[in-house]
Every structure is written in structure tokens, then in C-alpha cells.
Amino acid sequence: MxxxxxxxxxxxxxxxxxxxxxxxxxxxxxxxxxxxxxxxxxxxxxxxLRNYRTVFRTDLFTSALRNSIGISVIATVLSVVLATLAAYAIARLDFPGKKLILSVALGIAMFPTISLVGPLFDIWRSVGLYDTWPGLVIPYLSFTLPLSIWTLTAFFREIPWEMEQAAQVDGATPWQAFRKVIVPLAAPGVFTAAILTFFFAWNDFVFGISLTSTGRARTVPAALAFFTGASQFEQPTAAIAAAAVVVTIPVVAIVLVFQRRIVAGLTSGAVKG
Amino acid sequence: MTAATAPAAAPPGPVGRVQRSNGRTRAERRLGWTLVAPALVAMVGVTAYPLARAVWLSLYSYRLTDPAGRHFVGLSNYGVVLTDRLWWSDVLTTVAITVVTVAVELVVGFAFASVMHHLVFGRRLVRTAILVPYGIITVVAAFAWRYAFALDTGFVNHVFGLGNFAWFGHRGSALFVISLAEIWKTTPFMSLLLLAGLAQVPRELLEAAEVDGATRTQRLFRVTLPNMRAAIMVALLFRTLDAYRIFDTVFVMTNGAAGTETVSFLAYRQTITRTALGLGSAVSVVLFVSVVLIAILFIKGFGVDLARARGER
Known part of the structure; x- marks a missing residue:
């Protein structure tokens, strides 16, 4: 012992x-x-704290921070809305093709993103999406949907939907039944999917360096990799370290507050007994 | 699913508790597809069409800097790729990183999962600590490790008395640091999947084995591991595919120098840096096919339960 x-x-x-x-x-x-x-x-x-002051005075970093926050939040909201609709249908409705959609999602989760970078680079340049926010939001949306759909489907299958009808029998309107009974039960799942999606978008590097070229849309990971320092003669090391700490703070905060949800989301799709 | 649990969101109508009408079934189908369609379009639109275009581009000699010079060359781009020594060197590097990191992650991840499984208090704290590497940006993690081993800024040589050893100057040591950073970052994911698997091992089986006099090692290999086989296989499948696509860490640490270029890095360098879209697309397509082959190997060869992976059970 x-x-x-x-x-x-x-x-x-x-x-x-x-x-x-x-x-x-x-x-x-x-x-x-x-x-x-x-x-x-x-x-x-x-x-x-000098390095932190340097970093926040560097346009390259501040614009990248703005881009990262904006693009990640937009992609997260869109992905979670679309995934919620899809997962609701898969968990609750009876229609042919449910299995097919889950298989497509699984296939896309395994997709080597770098294979798409060449053609997307070419297409985005010809349709004017290159180096824009939507140019990154769209691929983030596509590649986070699989994880969101699995997580939410697993959550929605656990919800006792009969309670909605029970509430209506007790005199609640359909809207009240939905808002007061179903929303509180579904919210944790939606929230979990949102966190995992945000992490993906916040972390992405492949699309960030391939589909952007300037401060218009370049995100933090891409900006860090191309950061050369305040002047030619100064090593960028300390500034990069400071910037890295700044973008890690939100991650640590989210993990501290929502660790239980993240674990539930990570394991619900992959290992559910 | 019976009508009793049918959705309230479906078009209103008399709730047939005994039998449901055809119209209702059709309405349910239509609603189902309507709700699923936007997600499906977003997923397939951004993958299927560019992939088809990559296949098409791979049949051409095409550089972005010379659009007029584009001409059809058939399969010769594939010939160029598959007979190039650089390609096979990159494949070797990628496979080496994949095998080493996934194997180490499985062992360390299992150790971490066991620790968390047996933990009585402090569970929250340990789980929080382990999630930080998972959530941290890969590029940030790569920078942290790179600076730790670098000749100028690093502390590793200093602390271990290694003098001026250039970690990123040799293939072996550079791959070691790259793998270390990958292992640090992704072991938490592995250990959380394995922890969920551990929770599914029936306690009675372990107790019965103990009563029958099985040693700790016997219980591990005869009871625990066989009972979490499905969880292990799913974790291995996801991590293998992920490791095989390694790109960020190599980019930050060595930029592909010292023989550390991986297959993904080659695809990036050909398409984006060299803007050789024809040749680069051929590399991308071969990469895609090899990922599909790995997935098939796991699913058919090792019998990974995909219904389980899809969260259907």
C-alpha cells in the first residue's frame, strides 16, 4: 500500500x-x-515589464490580437448555431441520412487541412476573400462543425425531452416550455461546444499564415511566427515571449473556469459508453 | 422514436399517440434536412470543392507567377513527387515523429489518467493543470520549447552542462525537441480520453481478479487494458492522424531545416512559398490519400468502433 x-x-x-x-x-x-x-x-x-509595453505598442501585434478575437468569436457563434440546429435534428428527429452526416463530420475531422490550403489560396484570391476576416471564418466554421455536432448530439441525446410536454400539460405555452425547461438543459452542451470551437480558431496556424498577408486579417499565431522585433538590431525573443503570455491568459482563464465542461466535451464525442 | 416523444418544434397538428400519419413523417423528414443542411453545406463546400480542385490542379504544370504557362501534364507531377528523395526523407521524418510521439503519449497519457482516476481530492486542480497545455496555442508552445533549447536564450544547456550543443543543428536532436514539444502539448488530450475509458472498466471485475490473487501487473494487462480497448483505439486513431499532419511546431522551431521537414510542411512550401500550385497540389493529394489509408488501416485493420467514435453508443 x-x-x-x-x-x-x-x-x-x-x-x-x-x-x-x-x-x-x-x-x-x-x-x-x-x-x-x-x-x-x-x-x-x-x-x-518593458517587453509588455513594447508588444502593446507594436501595431503588428495589436491588429493581430483584434483579428484573432474578432475572427474566433464570429466563427464560434456561427459554428455553434449551425451545429445546434444539426445536432437537434440528429438527436430528436427521424429522417434518413442521419448516419451519413455523422460520418461526413468524422471524415472532415480527420482531414489534413494543409491539403486544402493550396486550392483555397487560389480560390480566395480570385473571389476576393484572400486576407479578409470571412476568408478565415469560413474554413474555421467548416473544421469546427464536426466537433460541435458530435458534442451537441451527445448532449442532446441525454436531455429528457418529455419534460417539455409535461410542462405544456401543466399549462405552459410551447415557448415557455422551451425557454424554461429545454434551454437550461441544453445550455451546458452548447457552451462546451463554443469553448472547443473557440480554442480551435484561436489556435489555428495553417490557415492563418496561408490565407492572409497583412495586418488586415493576420491572426496572432501567424503574426508571432513572422514577428521580427521592434528594430532590426533587437532580438524579438523577449517581445514574442510577452505576446505569447498575453494570448495564453485567456486560455488559462477559460480552463480555470470551465474545466469540467471542457473535459465533458472532449470525451463525449470520442469515448461514450 | 414514437410520436409521444416527437418534437414540439415540428409543425403543429393533432398529436397521434397511437399511429402517426404519413404527412407527419414527411414533415419531420423535411424539417430534419432543413436543420442539417446549413452545417452540411458549410462542411462539404469548403472541403469537397477545394479537394476536387487540388486533384484537377495536380494534373497541370501551374505556377501562380506564370498563369499563362499553365499546361496539362497528366500524372507526371505525381511521378516527380514519388521519385524524389526529398519526399521520401520527409515521409520518414513524419512517420518517425508520429510513431515516437503517439507511443510516448500513450504511455505517459495512461500514467496521467491512472493518477487522475485514483485521485480522491485535488481532482479539479490536477484536471485544470492538465488542460492548460491542451488549450495553449501550438505556436506559443513551440516558441517556449524553442527558446528553452536555443543556444542564445536557452537554459537547458546551462542547467544540464551541455556547453554549446546546437540542438537545432542536427536532425536527431532537432526531431527530439520537436517531438518533446508535441508530446507536452497533446498528452493531456490523450490522458483525458483514456481517463474516460478507465471509468468504464467494471469495478467488480477488478475486485474479482484481486480476490483470485491476480498481481497488480496481471490486473492491468488482463483486466483493465482489454476492457478499455475501444477507448485506447479511438484515442490512438485521433492522435495518429493529428501527429501525421504536424506542421506548426516544425515551422516555428526549424522552418524545415536540418532534415526536419515533414510532409505537411512540404505541401505548404510548394503551394504557398513557391506558388507551384500544380506540384504542390500533387503533394497535397498524396498527403490526403495517405491520411485516408491510415484511417482505413485503423478502422478495418484494428477494428476501431466508429459508432462509438461518433458518440452513438
Whole structure:
């Protein structure tokens, strides 16, 4: 039994070390100023917030941040609305082709996105979507729908829909029954799908670098990869680290608040007994 | 589904509790397809048409910088790709990264899942910690690891007394750092899927095995693992396909230098950087076909339960 107890203590500690060390390193790097950046130490010797000021004064980063937030939010809203309609139909209605849609979604989730980048680059340039917000929203929508549809279908199958009719028998109008009974039950699922979709759009790099070229639509991951520093003679390392910390804060916040929902969503589609 | 649980959102009509009319069935079908259509169009429109166009473009010699010079060359682009040593080197790199990362992730992910499974308190905290790498932007993670190992900014050489070892100057060590970053970022996903699988192993079976005198190792290999086979296979399928498409980390860390170019990176370089859409499309199509083959191998060869993967059970 002794071994098990040690495992119960060291196990969680090991997991925490595993996940946090690279993050701490990034934060400490972002706090290093000037010559300290190459001192080869893990912790900063003279912490400074200068890099953060640099980053927020750099147009490339601020426009990328705006683009990332705008594009991710729009893609998330559209994806969740379309997925909710589809998942409702799959979970509740009887019509031929349900299996086909779930299979199509599965196929698209496995699709190598890079295969589409060449043709999309070509098509987007000829129809004027290249380097625009919709030019990124559309592919994000297509590639997040599968995960949203699975998650929501799994959630909607668990909802006791008879309660809606029970409420109507008790004198509620159909709208009241829907709003007061079904919406609260469905909301957690919709919310989970929204978080996972947002993560996908926020994280994307392949479309971000291939379908944009300027600050008009370039997102944060793409901007980071092309960031060269405030001046030619300055290493961009510390500024990139600061920018990386800034865009990681929302992720950590979402994870802290919604960890239970995220876990439920990640595992509902793939492993449901 | 009986009429008793039929949707209230369907067109109003007398609720036939015993038998439902044909009109109602037809209305339900029409509503079903109407609700599904927008999502289906969005998914298929952005994948099927560009894929068809990639196949078509792959039959041409076509550079974006010289649109007038486009001409039909049949399958010769595929000949160029498949006889090129660079292509096979990239395939080897990609397969090596895929096999190593997925294997390590399976072992570490299972260890993490076991820790979380047996945890009594602090569950929330550990689950939160493990979700951070999952949510973090891949490019950001790649930068963190790159700077940690870099000659100028890094602390790794300093801490481990490795002097001036150039991690990104050699194929083996560069692939090691790339794989490490991938493993760090994606093990949480693997471990959460395996945790859900662990929860499905019947407790009575484990207790019965213990009563019968099975050792810890025997219980693991004879009871636990066989009972979570479906979860393991689904996790392996998703992670393998994901690892095989690796792009972001390579781009940030080495930009394909030192023999670290992967298949996805080659497709990107040909189509976007070199704007050789004909040749690049051929690479893209071969990449697509190889992904389909991997999926078929898993589904037919290893019997991954897709109904389970679709969340139908």
C-alpha cells in the first residue's frame, strides 16, 4: 500500500511540474530585459515589464490580437448555431441520412487541412476573400462543425425531452416550455461546444499564415511566427515571449473556469459508453 | 422514436399517440434536412470543392507567377513527387515523429489518467493543470520549447552542462525537441480520453481478479487494458492522424531545416512559398490519400468502433 500512497502524492505533483514548467519559463523569459535575455538562467534576475509595453505598442501585434478575437468569436457563434440546429435534428428527429452526416463530420475531422490550403489560396484570391476576416471564418466554421455536432448530439441525446410536454400539460405555452425547461438543459452542451470551437480558431496556424498577408486579417499565431522585433538590431525573443503570455491568459482563464465542461466535451464525442 | 416523444418544434397538428400519419413523417423528414443542411453545406463546400480542385490542379504544370504557362501534364507531377528523395526523407521524418510521439503519449497519457482516476481530492486542480497545455496555442508552445533549447536564450544547456550543443543543428536532436514539444502539448488530450475509458472498466471485475490473487501487473494487462480497448483505439486513431499532419511546431522551431521537414510542411512550401500550385497540389493529394489509408488501416485493420467514435453508443 505504501507504493500506492507515494504515487498518489508524487503523481499529481509530476503532472503539475509537467504542465507548468514550460509556462513558467515563458513568463520568466518575457520578464527578462535587455542583456539578461541570453543569461542562460531559468528565472529573470531583474524582472521588468518593458517587453509588455513594447508588444502593446507594436501595431503588428495589436491588429493581430483584434483579428484573432474578432475572427474566433464570429466563427464560434456561427459554428455553434449551425451545429445546434444539426445536432437537434440528429438527436430528436427521424429522417434518413442521419448516419451519413455523422460520418461526413468524422471524415472532415480527420482531414489534413494543409491539403486544402493550396486550392483555397487560389480560390480566395480570385473571389476576393484572400486576407479578409470571412476568408478565415469560413474554413474555421467548416473544421469546427464536426466537433460541435458530435458534442451537441451527445448532449442532446441525454436531455429528457418529455419534460417539455409535461410542462405544456401543466399549462405552459410551447415557448415557455422551451425557454424554461429545454434551454437550461441544453445550455451546458452548447457552451462546451463554443469553448472547443473557440480554442480551435484561436489556435489555428495553417490557415492563418496561408490565407492572409497583412495586418488586415493576420491572426496572432501567424503574426508571432513572422514577428521580427521592434528594430532590426533587437532580438524579438523577449517581445514574442510577452505576446505569447498575453494570448495564453485567456486560455488559462477559460480552463480555470470551465474545466469540467471542457473535459465533458472532449470525451463525449470520442469515448461514450 | 414514437410520436409521444416527437418534437414540439415540428409543425403543429393533432398529436397521434397511437399511429402517426404519413404527412407527419414527411414533415419531420423535411424539417430534419432543413436543420442539417446549413452545417452540411458549410462542411462539404469548403472541403469537397477545394479537394476536387487540388486533384484537377495536380494534373497541370501551374505556377501562380506564370498563369499563362499553365499546361496539362497528366500524372507526371505525381511521378516527380514519388521519385524524389526529398519526399521520401520527409515521409520518414513524419512517420518517425508520429510513431515516437503517439507511443510516448500513450504511455505517459495512461500514467496521467491512472493518477487522475485514483485521485480522491485535488481532482479539479490536477484536471485544470492538465488542460492548460491542451488549450495553449501550438505556436506559443513551440516558441517556449524553442527558446528553452536555443543556444542564445536557452537554459537547458546551462542547467544540464551541455556547453554549446546546437540542438537545432542536427536532425536527431532537432526531431527530439520537436517531438518533446508535441508530446507536452497533446498528452493531456490523450490522458483525458483514456481517463474516460478507465471509468468504464467494471469495478467488480477488478475486485474479482484481486480476490483470485491476480498481481497488480496481471490486473492491468488482463483486466483493465482489454476492457478499455475501444477507448485506447479511438484515442490512438485521433492522435495518429493529428501527429501525421504536424506542421506548426516544425515551422516555428526549424522552418524545415536540418532534415526536419515533414510532409505537411512540404505541401505548404510548394503551394504557398513557391506558388507551384500544380506540384504542390500533387503533394497535397498524396498527403490526403495517405491520411485516408491510415484511417482505413485503423478502422478495418484494428477494428476501431466508429459508432462509438461518433458518440452513438
Amino acid at each position: 505504501g507504493r500506492v500512497r507515494i504515487l498518489k502524492v508524487t503523481g499529481p505533483v509530476l503532472i503539475a511540474v509537467w504542465t507548468l514548467v514550460p509556462l513558467l519559463w515563458l513568463v520568466s523569459l518575457s520578464l527578462k530585459g535587455g542583456d539578461h535575455i541570453n543569461d542562460g538562467r531559468f528565472w529573470p534576475t531583474a524582472p521588468t
